[in-house]
Amino acid sequence: MNQSIAVIGSSNIDLIAQVAHFPQPGETIGNARYSQAYGGKGANQAVAAARAGGNVTFIASVGKDTFGQTMLTNFSKEGINTDYITQSGEEPSGTAIILVNEAGENCIAVAPGANALLSSELIDEARIAISGAEIILLQLEIPVETVAYVVGLANRLGKKVMLNPAPAQPLSDDLLKHLHYLVLNETEAALLVDHPVETTHQIEEAANKLLQKRVQTVIITLGARGAYVATRREQQMVSAYGIQPVDTTGAGDTFCGALATALSQQKKLNDAIAFANAAAALATTKLGAQPSAPTAAAIAALMKEQSFSSDEDF
Numbered sequence: 001m002n003q004s005i006a007v008i009g010s011s012n013i014d015l016i017a018q019v020a021h022f023p024q025p026g027e028t029i030g031n032a033r034y035s036q037a038y039g040g041k042g043a044n045q046a047v048a049a050a051r052a053g054g055n056v057t058f059i060a061s062v063g064k065d066t067f068g069q070t071m072l073t074n075f076s077k078e079g080i081n082t083d084y085i086t087q088s089g090e091e092p093s094g095t096a097i098i099l100v101n102e103a104g105e106n107c108i109a110v111a112p113g114a115n116a117l118l119s120s121e122l123i124d125e126a127r128i129a130i131s132g133a134e135i136i137l138l139q140l141e142i143p144v145e146t147v148a149y150v151v152g153l154a155n156r157l158g159k160k161v162m163l164n165p166a167p168a169q170p171l172s173d174d175l176l177k178h179l180h181y182l183v184l185n186e187t188e189a190a191l192l193v194d195h196p197v198e199t200t201h202q203i204e205e206a207a208n209k210l211l212q213k214r215v216q217t218v219i220i221t222l223g224a225r226g227a228y229v230a231t232r233r234e235q236q237m238v239s240a241y242g243i244q245p246v247d248t249t250g251a252g253d254t255f256c257g258a259l260a261t262a263l264s265q266q267k268k269l270n271d272a273i274a275f276a277n278a279a280a281a282l283a284t285t286k287l288g289a290q291p292s293a294p295t296a297a298a299i300a301a302l303m304k305e306q307s308f309s310s311d312e313d314f
Protein backbone atom coordinates (compact mmCIF):
# COMPACT_ATOMS: atom_id res chain seq x y z
CA MET A 1 0.00 0.00 0.00
CA ASN A 2 1.28 3.48 -0.93
CA GLN A 3 0.45 5.83 1.96
CA SER A 4 0.69 9.58 1.59
CA ILE A 5 3.49 11.96 2.52
CA ALA A 6 3.07 15.61 3.55
CA VAL A 7 6.23 17.61 2.89
CA ILE A 8 6.30 20.96 4.70
CA GLY A 9 9.09 23.35 3.75
CA SER A 10 10.79 25.81 1.45
CA SER A 11 10.69 26.39 -2.28
CA ASN A 12 13.45 28.41 -3.99
CA ILE A 13 14.66 29.37 -7.40
CA ASP A 14 18.32 28.36 -7.59
CA LEU A 15 20.63 30.73 -9.47
CA ILE A 16 23.63 28.53 -10.25
CA ALA A 17 27.17 29.50 -11.30
CA GLN A 18 29.58 26.67 -12.20
CA VAL A 19 33.10 27.81 -11.38
CA ALA A 20 36.59 26.30 -11.62
CA HIS A 21 37.14 27.08 -7.91
CA PHE A 22 35.31 28.94 -5.14
CA PRO A 23 36.34 32.64 -5.06
CA GLN A 24 38.35 34.07 -2.15
CA PRO A 25 36.95 37.20 -0.41
CA GLY A 26 37.45 40.08 -2.86
CA GLU A 27 38.08 37.77 -5.86
CA THR A 28 35.93 37.90 -9.02
CA ILE A 29 35.64 34.84 -11.23
CA GLY A 30 34.81 36.01 -14.75
CA ASN A 31 34.10 32.80 -16.66
CA ALA A 32 31.37 31.11 -14.59
CA ARG A 33 28.64 29.16 -16.41
CA TYR A 34 25.13 30.28 -15.36
CA SER A 35 21.92 28.29 -15.13
CA GLN A 36 18.67 28.39 -13.20
CA ALA A 37 16.73 25.50 -11.63
CA TYR A 38 13.90 24.83 -9.18
CA GLY A 39 15.25 24.26 -5.69
CA GLY A 40 14.61 24.75 -1.97
CA LYS A 41 15.05 21.88 0.46
CA GLY A 42 11.30 21.32 0.95
CA ALA A 43 10.47 21.46 -2.75
CA ASN A 44 13.45 19.26 -3.66
CA GLN A 45 12.30 16.62 -1.16
CA ALA A 46 8.68 16.81 -2.37
CA VAL A 47 9.76 16.38 -6.02
CA ALA A 48 12.21 13.57 -5.17
CA ALA A 49 9.49 11.74 -3.21
CA ALA A 50 6.97 12.13 -6.06
CA ARG A 51 9.43 11.00 -8.76
CA ALA A 52 10.39 7.99 -6.63
CA GLY A 53 6.71 6.96 -6.66
CA GLY A 54 5.32 8.71 -3.56
CA ASN A 55 1.89 10.19 -3.09
CA VAL A 56 2.87 13.76 -2.06
CA THR A 57 1.19 16.91 -0.73
CA PHE A 58 3.48 19.93 -0.45
CA ILE A 59 2.71 22.63 2.14
CA ALA A 60 4.68 25.81 1.44
CA SER A 61 4.63 29.58 0.94
CA VAL A 62 5.79 31.16 -2.33
CA GLY A 63 5.66 34.71 -3.68
CA LYS A 64 2.91 36.19 -5.84
CA ASP A 65 5.50 36.63 -8.58
CA THR A 66 6.52 34.88 -11.80
CA PHE A 67 8.77 32.45 -9.91
CA GLY A 68 5.93 31.55 -7.49
CA GLN A 69 3.57 30.89 -10.40
CA THR A 70 6.04 28.72 -12.33
CA MET A 71 6.88 26.76 -9.15
CA LEU A 72 3.18 25.89 -8.72
CA THR A 73 2.91 24.77 -12.35
CA ASN A 74 6.06 22.66 -11.94
CA PHE A 75 4.74 20.92 -8.77
CA SER A 76 1.48 20.08 -10.56
CA LYS A 77 3.43 18.60 -13.48
CA GLU A 78 5.25 16.40 -10.95
CA GLY A 79 1.90 15.10 -9.70
CA ILE A 80 2.22 16.87 -6.33
CA ASN A 81 -0.91 18.13 -4.54
CA THR A 82 -0.51 21.95 -4.41
CA ASP A 83 -3.77 22.76 -2.57
CA TYR A 84 -1.87 23.97 0.52
CA ILE A 85 0.77 26.16 -1.13
CA THR A 86 0.05 29.79 -0.27
CA GLN A 87 1.06 32.66 -2.57
CA SER A 88 1.87 35.91 -0.77
CA GLY A 89 2.38 39.41 -2.16
CA GLU A 90 4.35 40.48 0.95
CA GLU A 91 7.63 38.79 0.04
CA PRO A 92 9.21 37.50 -3.19
CA SER A 93 9.66 33.77 -3.75
CA GLY A 94 12.71 32.25 -2.03
CA THR A 95 15.98 32.43 -3.94
CA ALA A 96 19.32 30.62 -3.55
CA ILE A 97 22.63 31.68 -5.04
CA ILE A 98 24.71 28.54 -5.62
CA LEU A 99 28.34 28.13 -6.67
CA VAL A 100 29.35 24.67 -7.90
CA ASN A 101 33.06 23.84 -8.32
CA GLU A 102 34.75 21.28 -10.56
CA ALA A 103 34.58 18.60 -7.84
CA GLY A 104 30.78 18.98 -7.75
CA GLU A 105 30.87 20.64 -4.30
CA ASN A 106 28.71 23.68 -3.59
CA CYS A 107 28.46 26.92 -1.58
CA ILE A 108 24.92 28.25 -1.06
CA ALA A 109 23.40 31.53 0.19
CA VAL A 110 19.61 31.50 0.63
CA ALA A 111 17.30 34.55 0.67
CA PRO A 112 14.18 32.97 2.26
CA GLY A 113 11.59 35.54 1.05
CA ALA A 114 8.11 33.99 1.22
CA ASN A 115 9.44 30.82 2.92
CA ALA A 116 9.72 32.88 6.13
CA LEU A 117 5.94 33.48 6.02
CA LEU A 118 5.04 29.80 6.50
CA SER A 119 3.38 30.30 9.90
CA SER A 120 1.51 28.05 12.33
CA GLU A 121 -1.73 29.70 11.08
CA LEU A 122 -0.99 28.41 7.57
CA ILE A 123 -0.26 24.98 9.06
CA ASP A 124 -3.71 25.04 10.73
CA GLU A 125 -5.23 25.71 7.31
CA ALA A 126 -3.44 22.58 6.03
CA ARG A 127 -4.45 20.41 9.01
CA ILE A 128 -6.59 18.13 6.87
CA ALA A 129 -3.59 17.29 4.65
CA ILE A 130 -1.44 16.58 7.70
CA SER A 131 -4.06 14.36 9.30
CA GLY A 132 -4.48 12.45 6.02
CA ALA A 133 -0.76 11.73 5.64
CA GLU A 134 1.21 8.87 7.13
CA ILE A 135 4.65 10.52 7.04
CA ILE A 136 5.34 14.21 7.66
CA LEU A 137 8.67 15.39 6.19
CA LEU A 138 10.27 18.64 7.38
CA GLN A 139 13.53 20.60 7.04
CA LEU A 140 14.75 23.88 8.60
CA GLU A 141 14.39 26.41 5.76
CA ILE A 142 11.09 27.66 7.23
CA PRO A 143 10.73 29.27 10.70
CA VAL A 144 11.83 26.81 13.40
CA GLU A 145 8.72 27.78 15.45
CA THR A 146 6.59 26.46 12.58
CA VAL A 147 8.63 23.24 12.50
CA ALA A 148 8.09 22.81 16.27
CA TYR A 149 4.36 23.50 15.83
CA VAL A 150 4.07 20.85 13.09
CA VAL A 151 6.01 18.30 15.14
CA GLY A 152 3.64 18.84 18.12
CA LEU A 153 0.55 18.63 15.92
CA ALA A 154 1.78 15.56 14.02
CA ASN A 155 2.59 13.85 17.29
CA ARG A 156 -0.90 14.50 18.68
CA LEU A 157 -2.34 13.10 15.43
CA GLY A 158 -0.15 9.97 15.71
CA LYS A 159 1.84 10.67 12.53
CA LYS A 160 5.43 9.66 11.81
CA VAL A 161 7.67 12.71 11.60
CA MET A 162 10.90 12.72 9.57
CA LEU A 163 13.12 15.78 10.10
CA ASN A 164 16.11 16.73 7.99
CA PRO A 165 17.66 19.47 10.20
CA ALA A 166 19.16 21.47 7.33
CA PRO A 167 20.50 24.10 7.30
CA ALA A 168 22.00 23.13 10.68
CA GLN A 169 20.73 24.87 13.79
CA PRO A 170 20.32 23.93 17.46
CA LEU A 171 17.12 22.03 18.35
CA SER A 172 15.45 21.42 21.71
CA ASP A 173 15.35 17.98 23.32
CA ASP A 174 11.58 18.41 23.44
CA LEU A 175 11.45 18.58 19.65
CA LEU A 176 13.94 15.74 19.13
CA LYS A 177 12.01 13.33 21.37
CA HIS A 178 8.98 13.48 19.03
CA LEU A 179 10.90 12.45 15.88
CA HIS A 180 10.51 9.03 14.29
CA TYR A 181 13.31 9.66 11.80
CA LEU A 182 16.15 12.19 12.03
CA VAL A 183 18.11 12.28 8.75
CA LEU A 184 21.22 14.44 8.94
CA ASN A 185 24.72 14.83 7.54
CA GLU A 186 27.97 14.97 9.53
CA THR A 187 27.87 18.78 9.92
CA GLU A 188 24.28 18.82 11.15
CA ALA A 189 25.00 15.93 13.54
CA ALA A 190 28.11 17.69 14.90
CA LEU A 191 26.05 20.76 15.78
CA LEU A 192 23.42 18.72 17.63
CA VAL A 193 25.86 16.55 19.62
CA ASP A 194 28.54 19.19 20.12
CA HIS A 195 31.52 17.21 18.85
CA PRO A 196 33.02 16.44 15.42
CA VAL A 197 31.32 13.62 13.49
CA GLU A 198 34.01 12.24 11.15
CA THR A 199 35.47 8.95 12.36
CA THR A 200 33.45 5.74 12.73
CA HIS A 201 33.66 6.06 16.51
CA GLN A 202 32.40 9.66 16.42
CA ILE A 203 29.54 8.67 14.09
CA GLU A 204 28.45 5.87 16.47
CA GLU A 205 28.78 8.18 19.47
CA ALA A 206 26.67 10.88 17.77
CA ALA A 207 23.97 8.37 16.81
CA ASN A 208 23.85 7.06 20.40
CA LYS A 209 23.56 10.57 21.85
CA LEU A 210 20.63 11.32 19.53
CA LEU A 211 18.96 8.00 20.45
CA GLN A 212 19.37 8.97 24.12
CA LYS A 213 17.44 12.16 23.30
CA ARG A 214 14.65 9.74 22.28
CA VAL A 215 14.83 10.07 18.50
CA GLN A 216 13.51 6.70 17.29
CA THR A 217 15.69 6.26 14.18
CA VAL A 218 18.87 8.21 13.45
CA ILE A 219 20.22 8.17 9.88
CA ILE A 220 23.55 9.95 9.36
CA THR A 221 24.24 10.46 5.64
CA LEU A 222 27.94 10.20 4.82
CA GLY A 223 28.19 11.02 1.10
CA ALA A 224 30.37 8.50 -0.75
CA ARG A 225 30.63 6.39 2.44
CA GLY A 226 26.86 5.68 2.50
CA ALA A 227 24.58 6.12 5.51
CA TYR A 228 24.78 5.04 9.16
CA VAL A 229 21.45 3.93 10.61
CA ALA A 230 20.78 3.51 14.30
CA THR A 231 17.73 2.42 16.28
CA ARG A 232 17.55 1.20 19.87
CA ARG A 233 17.67 -2.37 18.50
CA GLU A 234 20.39 -2.22 15.84
CA GLN A 235 23.02 -0.08 14.18
CA GLN A 236 24.66 -0.54 10.81
CA MET A 237 26.35 1.15 7.84
CA VAL A 238 24.47 0.95 4.52
CA SER A 239 26.91 1.31 1.60
CA ALA A 240 26.71 4.05 -1.02
CA TYR A 241 26.53 3.44 -4.78
CA GLY A 242 29.67 4.13 -6.82
CA ILE A 243 29.04 7.17 -9.02
CA GLN A 244 31.22 10.06 -10.30
CA PRO A 245 29.55 13.28 -9.04
CA VAL A 246 28.91 16.32 -11.27
CA ASP A 247 26.93 18.39 -8.75
CA THR A 248 26.04 17.27 -5.21
CA THR A 249 23.41 20.03 -4.72
CA GLY A 250 20.16 18.48 -3.54
CA ALA A 251 21.58 14.94 -3.10
CA GLY A 252 20.65 15.00 0.61
CA ASP A 253 17.17 16.24 -0.30
CA THR A 254 16.75 13.43 -2.81
CA PHE A 255 17.84 10.95 -0.12
CA CYS A 256 15.11 12.24 2.25
CA GLY A 257 12.38 12.32 -0.40
CA ALA A 258 13.18 8.83 -1.69
CA LEU A 259 13.45 7.48 1.88
CA ALA A 260 10.01 8.88 2.76
CA THR A 261 8.55 7.25 -0.36
CA ALA A 262 10.15 3.88 0.36
CA LEU A 263 8.86 3.94 3.95
CA SER A 264 5.40 5.01 2.75
CA GLN A 265 5.47 1.86 0.59
CA GLN A 266 6.18 -0.22 3.73
CA LYS A 267 9.75 -1.17 2.72
CA LYS A 268 11.98 -2.49 5.52
CA LEU A 269 14.27 0.19 6.96
CA ASN A 270 17.55 -1.01 5.41
CA ASP A 271 15.88 -1.58 2.02
CA ALA A 272 14.44 1.94 2.21
CA ILE A 273 17.89 3.35 3.02
CA ALA A 274 19.49 1.45 0.12
CA PHE A 275 16.77 2.85 -2.18
CA ALA A 276 17.46 6.38 -0.85
CA ASN A 277 21.24 5.87 -1.25
CA ALA A 278 20.73 4.89 -4.91
CA ALA A 279 18.45 7.90 -5.51
CA ALA A 280 20.99 10.26 -3.90
CA ALA A 281 23.84 8.81 -5.98
CA LEU A 282 21.86 9.40 -9.19
CA ALA A 283 21.05 12.95 -8.02
CA THR A 284 24.75 13.84 -8.13
CA THR A 285 25.12 12.91 -11.82
CA LYS A 286 23.31 16.00 -13.19
CA LEU A 287 23.46 19.73 -12.53
CA GLY A 288 20.75 21.25 -10.32
CA ALA A 289 18.68 20.00 -7.39
CA GLN A 290 15.27 19.15 -8.84
CA PRO A 291 16.44 18.40 -12.41
CA SER A 292 18.58 15.57 -11.03
CA ALA A 293 16.02 13.77 -8.81
CA PRO A 294 15.59 10.29 -10.36
CA THR A 295 12.46 8.28 -11.15
CA ALA A 296 11.60 5.01 -9.40
CA ALA A 297 12.63 3.14 -12.57
CA ALA A 298 16.08 4.79 -12.65
CA ILE A 299 16.60 3.99 -8.96
CA ALA A 300 15.60 0.36 -9.49
CA ALA A 301 17.96 0.11 -12.50
CA LEU A 302 20.96 1.38 -10.49
CA MET A 303 20.17 -0.99 -7.62
CA LYS A 304 20.01 -3.89 -10.07
CA GLU A 305 23.18 -2.83 -11.91
CA GLN A 306 25.17 -2.60 -8.67
CA SER A 307 23.35 -5.72 -7.41
CA PHE A 308 21.86 -4.55 -4.16
CA SER A 309 20.26 -7.36 -2.23
CA SER A 310 18.98 -7.29 1.30
CA ASP A 311 19.01 -10.23 3.64
CA GLU A 312 18.93 -8.31 6.91
CA ASP A 313 15.61 -8.01 8.69
CA PHE A 314 16.16 -4.45 9.92
Ligand code: RIB
Nearest residue numbers: 012039040041096250289
Ligand atom coordinates in the same frame (compact mmCIF):
# COMPACT_ATOMS: atom_id res chain seq x y z
O1 RIB B 1 19.69 21.42 -0.46
C1 RIB B 1 19.87 22.14 -1.64
C2 RIB B 1 19.01 23.36 -1.64
O2 RIB B 1 19.47 24.24 -0.65
C3 RIB B 1 19.05 24.16 -2.92
O3 RIB B 1 18.11 23.75 -3.86
C4 RIB B 1 18.85 25.58 -2.44
O4 RIB B 1 17.63 26.15 -2.84
C5 RIB B 1 18.95 25.52 -0.91
O5 RIB B 1 17.72 25.57 -0.34
